Amino acid sequence: MPNDRIPKLGRGQVALFVGTAKGLFVLRARADRASWDVGGPLFAGEQVPALALDPRDRRLYVASQSWHWGTTIRTSDDLGATWSDPASSVLKFPEDTALAMQQVWQIQPGRPSEPGVVYAGVAPAALFRSADRGVSWELVRGLHDHPHRERWMPGFGGLCLHTIVPDPVRPERMTVAISAAGVYRTDDGGATWHARNRGVRAEFLPDKHPEFGQCVHKIVQHPRRPDTLFLQTHWGLYRSDDGGDTWRDIARGVPSDFGFCMAIHPHDPDVVYIVPLESDGYRCTPEGRLRVYRTRDGGGKWEALREGLPQENAHETVLRDAMCTDALNPAGVYFGTRSGKVFASADGGAGWTCIVDGLPQVLCMRAAYLGDPSRAAVGPAARAARPASRTRRTPVARKRAAAAPRRKASRA
Amino acid sequence: MSGVARSGRVRVFLPQGLRPFAGGAATVEWEQGEAPLADVLAALWERHPALRDRLFSEDGRWRPHVRVFVGTEDVRWSGDLATRVPAGAEITIVPAVSGG
Numbered sequence: 301m302p303n304d305r306i307p308k309l310g311r312g313q314v315a316l317f318v319g320t321a322k323g324l325f326v327l328r329a330r331a332d333r334a335s336w337d338v339g340g341p342l343f344a345g346e347q348v349p350a351l352a353l354d355p356r357d358r359r360l361y362v363a364s365q366s367w368h369w370g371t372t373i374r375t376s377d378d379l380g381a382t383w384s385d386p387a388s389s390v391l392k393f394p395e396d397t398a399l400a401m402q403q404v405w406q407i408q409p410g411r412p413s414e415p416g417v418v419y420a421g422v423a424p425a426a427l428f429r430s431a432d433r434g435v436s437w438e439l440v441r442g443l444h445d446h447p448h449r450e451r452w453m454p455g456f457g458g459l460c461l462h463t464i465v466p467d468p469v470r471p472e473r474m475t476v477a478i479s480a481a482g483v484y485r486t487d488d489g490g491a492t493w494h495a496r497n498r499g500v501r502a503e504f505l506p507d508k509h510p511e512f513g514q515c516v517h518k519i520v521q522h523p524r525r526p527d528t529l530f531l532q533t534h535w536g537l538y539r540s541d542d543g544g545d546t547w548r549d550i551a552r553g554v555p556s557d558f559g560f561c562m563a564i565h566p567h568d569p570d571v572v573y574i575v576p577l578e579s580d581g582y583r584c585t586p587e588g589r590l591r592v593y594r595t596r597d598g599g600g601k602w603e604a605l606r607e608g609l610p611q612e613n614a615h616e617t618v619l620r621d622a623m624c625t626d627a628l629n630p631a632g633v634y635f636g637t638r639s640g641k642v643f644a645s646a647d648g649g650a651g652w653t654c655i656v657d658g659l660p661q662v663l664c665m666r667a668a669y670l671g672d673p674s675r676a677a678v679g680p681a682a683r684a685a686r687p688a689s690r691t692r693r694t695p696v697a698r699k700r701a702a703a704a705p706r707r708k709a710s711r712a
Numbered sequence: 713m714s715g716v717a718r719s720g721r722v723r724v725f726l727p728q729g730l731r732p733f734a735g736g737a738a739t740v741e742w743e744q745g746e747a748p749l750a751d752v753l754a755a756l757w758e759r760h761p762a763l764r765d766r767l768f769s770e771d772g773r774w775r776p777h778v779r780v781f782v783g784t785e786d787v788r789w790s791g792d793l794a795t796r797v798p799a800g801a802e803i804t805i806v807p808a809v810s811g812g
Contacts, residue, residue: 368777368807369729369766387733387762392770400769 306339309379319348322660331676333646336655354409363404391437408464423460425478442491455479468523480515499547503535518562522569532562539599550599555586561623570598575618590614608652621664627673636662720799733762750793777808
């Protein structure tokens with residue numbers, strides 16, 4: 301039965317799915333992104349560390365994790381109104397590995413040329429592939445059997461494969477990031493994998509340039525320029541122009557080269573967003589100021605984006621999958637914090653708005669425009685024609701908010 | 713005897729979080745003679761296979777925050793999977809009081 305906990309999503313709207321430590325929240329706006337409806341939680345009490353909306357068939361994938369009963373992959377073909385039988389999708393390690401699933405870190409739809417294929421990165425570090433839209437999953441043995449594996453060391457978040465980058469042009473190529481093992485790439489469809497960390501420093505190891513062992517946090521790639529990759533590590537910002545064969549430092553003009561999240565502009569392969577954090581033990585925004593940094597020249601220089609973001613007493617953390625973009629023009633950029641705030645920009649990062657405050661810790665986010673982005677009414681004229689912006693709630697969310705008024709919708 | 717019903721039907725009580733993996737059922741019951749807990753659980757998996765992965769991780773260990781009682785006895789102190797389950801017993805699965 302469809303639920304009324306989340307707003308009904310339809311054509312011409314922007315959907316923002318927010319995975320938190322206590323469930324899934326769904327936000328909705330028109331293309332102008334001037335006001336937002338907030339709904340949730342779905343799967344209340346369960347952690348949602350990974351989610352994806354497959355652009356090929358609009359299937360929504362959510363990994364939810366119960367403290368007691370383990371991980372479940374749920375799918376929805378109507379944008380969250382109804383969900384699959386949780387018993388129908390089984391993601392677990394084969395018996396011979398003697399491993400047990402700890403957490404799903406990322407769900408990544410495959411390429412347009414491989415319909416039905418979906419990938420999942422998990423802890424303990426491994427890659428799974430589904431060829432049937434997430435019903436059954438198979439361990440990618442080529443990576444699991446890698447000789448480096450026994451020497452991989454876990455990062456603070458555990459030994460996890462958290463980033464999956466399928467090459468959009470070469471179907472046999474895929475790049476993954478593992479903490480704290482580094483970047484690995486296959487060029488033969490997953491049969492063999494090779495460390496791709498040349499030029500990436502491991503500040504925390506005696507050997508600063510090992511073959512593997514770097515603590516990599518996020519990789520982004522633009523589909524129009526697949527050989528260029530950007531990498532955020534534990535103390536480092538890098539760019540590669542040869543698909544990861546070599547990396548060069550691009551951390552100039554940022555208050556810290558430590559951070560987790562990274563996002564690339566949907567239309568401009570030279571525009572990348574990060575949120576630098578004070579490292580190493582603190583891992584919050586430096587000086588209590590929440591600033592997104594943007595490069596518009598592929599890492600040559602970085603500029604601070606602060607309009608609409610709190611510039612005092614803002615000791616925030618943005619986790620590695622808690623930043624995303626939509627496909628509109630001007631692009632929407634979004635991020636969520638460990639303190640449960642979600643910020644949105646409808647103009648590529650120039651100005652920001654806190655669209656909801658008081659969610660549980662934000663773990664992951666995905667945004668999508670439901671329709672043809674080229675025909676969306678996104679401009680200031682469209683925005684001016686709307687009533688003053690505000691955040692609304694679904695009926696259930698309103699009742700919850702009334703019972704416990706801890707979520708304050710705000711607009712900068 | 714505590715936890716033993718008069719009939720020979722074993723009854724397994726499921727907490728809210730496990731019911732989606734058992735077709736929504738709060739209780740599962742069937743005719744069962746006295747048997748070790750491992751055999752009773754195997755019979756439960758036959759009826760609702762998805763429950764197995766919720767109680768055990770794939771390396772064969774109990775999930776750490778699961779408690780199972782035969783009658784009122786926590787099976788951790790009564791022989792674990794070798795615990796004798798009398799005919800007509802009641803088995804209660806509960807989430808441990810844990811979490812964050």
